[in-house]
Amino acid sequence: MTGKALAATLVLCGLGVAACGGTAAGADLARERGLVPHAAGTAAAPAADGAAETLTGPAAGAAGDPTATSAAGRGGEGHEPLSGKIVVIDPGHNGQNYRHPAEINKKVNVLTQWKACDTTGTATDNGYSEAAFTWDVSQRLAKILKSRGATVKLTRDSNSGVGPCITQRAAIGNRAKADAAISIHADGANAADHGFHVIMPERIGGPVDPVVKASSKLGLDVRNAFRRGTGLSYSTYIGKNALDYRNDLGGLNLSTVPKIFIESGNMRNPTEAAKFQQPAFRQKIALSLANGLQQYLQR
Numbered sequence: 001m002t003g004k005a006l007a008a009t010l011v012l013c014g015l016g017v018a019a020c021g022g023t024a025a026g027a028d029l030a031r032e033r034g035l036v037p038h039a040a041g042t043a044a045a046p047a048a049d050g051a052a053e054t055l056t057g058p059a060a061g062a063a064g065d066p067t068a069t070s071a072a073g074r075g076g077e078g079h080e081p082l083s084g085k086i087v088v089i090d091p092g093h094n095g096q097n098y099r100h101p102a103e104i105n106k107k108v109n110v111l112t113q114w115k116a117c118d119t120t121g122t123a124t125d126n127g128y129s130e131a132a133f134t135w136d137v138s139q140r141l142a143k144i145l146k147s148r149g150a151t152v153k154l155t156r157d158s159n160s161g162v163g164p165c166i167t168q169r170a171a172i173g174n175r176a177k178a179d180a181a182i183s184i185h186a187d188g189a190n191a192a193d194h195g196f197h198v199i200m201p202e203r204i205g206g207p208v209d210p211v212v213k214a215s216s217k218l219g220l221d222v223r224n225a226f227r228r229g230t231g232l233s234y235s236t237y238i239g240k241n242a243l244d245y246r247n248d249l250g251g252l253n254l255s256t257v258p259k260i261f262i263e264s265g266n267m268r269n270p271t272e273a274a275k276f277q278q279p280a281f282r283q284k285i286a287l288s289l290a291n292g293l294q295q296y297l298q299r
């Protein structure tokens, strides 16, 4: 019971950030965006996570391979369009964040404000967590990018841990000198809201400034490929034509490499929630993201 109550409390915290880019003013953002709380205890239930994490199909081989590796010589495709390119994938949140409030609520400096180290993320009404979703999509995406010759690094190595802090997630991309970095999320808005959006950085008089322009190009390419590949609509509730620009996200503010967030859709919308729970649709998402990244990287 205690665990369940704790989960419910934290889920509410996470929900504010639901727009999972995250914000310190979670409750305010939730109100602004009309977000509604989860049913108690449904989000991030370990059982649901476990089930959701079962990889099927092409992604299975990528599981548990978080280290930077090159697919050079693998795949047998004869040509590798992303050879020499480095991509950092940041699977939003982590499967055990909800159990470690002290750690994830610790405040970190994201230059424009102080905010929580990490958040729990959102979930579908039947308990499929955003953390499980982002982990699965990231595994699939990594495998596709590696097959095209890219060197890929993830910011976390499982969905059964905590964090890392958003500051670290940015630092991992910077240290890797990534040609492109993408943070993968799904939103938790009102049930009637739907569609995806891309979040790009704004100039803040900080380290991200030199890559703001490149990040915008990356965002456009990923927006176009995501729309084409998934068939999901542009967000009905955030941004314009699925494009949003923010200066409150640590993962963007602290990035010195071109970086964007993808909010893949609304996990609280029944239609999109059902799609996100289909492995084949997550593969479609991963393929779309890979195509958008490739479009940008081959410019």
Ligand SMILES: [Zn+2]
Binding pocket: 018, 019, 020, 021, 092, 093, 121, 122, 130, 184, 185, 186
């Ligand atoms: Zn998120």
